[in-house]
Amino acid sequence: MTIERVAIVGLGLIGGSVGLAVQQMLPGMTTTGWDADADVRQRAAGRRLVGEVCDTVAEAVRGADLVILCVPVGAMGYAAEAIAPHLEPGTIVSDVGSSKRSVGDALAVALPDAIVIPAHPVAGTENSGPDAGFPELFRHRWCIVTPGKNTPPDAVDALTRFWEGLGATVEIMDAEHHDLVLAVTSHIPHLIAYTIVGTASDLEDVTRGEVIKYSAGGFRDFTRIAASNPTMWRDVFLSNRDAVLEVLGRFTEDLSRLQRAIRNGDGDTLFDLFDKTRTIRRSIIEEGQDDARPDFGRGDH
Ligand SMILES: NC(=O)c1ccc[n+]([C@@H]2O[C@H](COP(=O)([O-])OP(=O)(O)OC[C@H]3O[C@@H](n4cnc5c(N)ncnc54)[C@H](O)[C@@H]3O)[C@@H](O)[C@H]2O)c1
Ligand SMILES: O=C(O)C(=O)C[C@]1(C(=O)O)C=C[C@@H](O)C=C1
Numbered sequence: 001m002t003i004e005r006v007a008i009v010g011l012g013l014i015g016g017s018v019g020l021a022v023q024q025m026l027p028g029m030t031t032t033g034w035d036a037d038a039d040v041r042q043r044a045a046g047r048r049l050v051g052e053v054c055d056t057v058a059e060a061v062r063g064a065d066l067v068i069l070c071v072p073v074g075a076m077g078y079a080a081e082a083i084a085p086h087l088e089p090g091t092i093v094s095d096v097g098s099s100k101r102s103v104g105d106a107l108a109v110a111l112p113d114a115i116v117i118p119a120h121p122v123a124g125t126e127n128s129g130p131d132a133g134f135p136e137l138f139r140h141r142w143c144i145v146t147p148g149k150n151t152p153p154d155a156v157d158a159l160t161r162f163w164e165g166l167g168a169t170v171e172i173m174d175a176e177h178h179d180l181v182l183a184v185t186s187h188i189p190h191l192i193a194y195t196i197v198g199t200a201s202d203l204e205d206v207t208r209g210e211v212i213k214y215s216a217g218g219f220r221d222f223t224r225i226a227a228s229n230p231t232m233w234r235d236v237f238l239s240n241r242d243a244v245l246e247v248l249g250r251f252t253e254d255l256s257r258l259q260r261a262i263r264n265g266d267g268d269t270l271f272d273l274f275d276k277t278r279t280i281r282r283s284i285i286e287e288g289q290d291d292a293r294p295d296f297g298r299g300d301h
Contacts, residue, residue, distance in 0.1 A: 001152075003161075010069060014124065014137075016132065068093075092158065099187075103118055103239065128228075143170050182243075
């Protein structure tokens with residue numbers, strides 16, 4: 001199975017980055033694209049995010065071997081319904097959504113005749129929109145692919161080669177496992193960042209601007225994450241509800257334990273945890289796995 005024509009639906013950070021990366025790294029492929037927002041289409045054409053920005057979704061996906069849906073998770077089902085009547089038989093339809101089980105279900109319902117292979121490039125920034133994308137985004141990053149049990153292996157191979165061509169390392173995973181892992185490594189950290197920045201902002205009345213003025217190091221890092229796209233993250237939490245609630249339950253129990261230790265002056269509990277987490281961080285760096293990038297610290301980046 002060979003992919004020669006790629007259609008991208010949704011031309012924001014991730015769709016735009018895919019378009020730029022394909023044009024730069026897989027120049028034999030043609031790229032078309034469409035976005036529901038006319039201003040985004042205009043800007044995408046100006047930045048040449050894809051070879052051709054089309055006026056309709058039908059034009060964009062006509063004749064495509066691979067369609068990638070790069071819209072917020074909550075819009076995946078609508079985007080899939082919009083492309084369904086215009087696909088050739090045997091077209092691979094994939095996506096880049098940050099949660100996988102609910103997206104996979106929505107795509108399977110809307111696209112019974114397509115080869116649906118959900119995927120998630122674990123790469124991004126706090127920025128969004130058609131000006132945010134760049135072609136190197138996926139280099140030395142993981143792309144997790146979550147095919148169903150009956151997905152044709154040659155289609156999975158073709159999608160794997162596609163993401164490898166953009167510089168990513170592909171990992172095949174069950175969708176439910178993906179959602180639990182990403183709840184721990186991405187979704188809950190974002191929730192914590194949104195919470196602490198919100199709490200600090202509420203405390204501004206008490207501290208009269210000092211929280212922002214003296215914010216350095218730790219808090220500044222939280223504000224970058226908390227500047228992430230509100231639509232995207234609203235949809236992530238609603239779509240990955242079960243896994244997020246499960247991990248959040250564990251997290252709040254652990255937080256309560258620390259709260260109790262502070263109240264009781266129990267320094268040993270605090271020290272033991274901080275010592276353990278420091279060891280974890282050091283072992284990550286020693287393995288050359290800083291930033292969770294495959295091959296990070298060992299290759300050309
Ligand atoms: N931002 C990240 O860090 C990141 C990383 C990996 C995966 N993702 C996933 O990628 C997807 C896109 O995120 P993004 O950061 O590129 O968002 P973005 O806001 O930059 O772009 C999304 C685009 O989709 C368009 N859109 C919305 N509904 C549409 C529809 N029904 N049909 C066509 N276009 C539609 C919007 O107009 C917008 O231009 C999300 O599912 C997100 O979970 C994001
Ligand atoms: O680096 C960032 O800004 C990100 O938040 C990227 C990040 C992540 O949590 O790692 C965010 C959401 C995605 O689905 C994948 C990647």
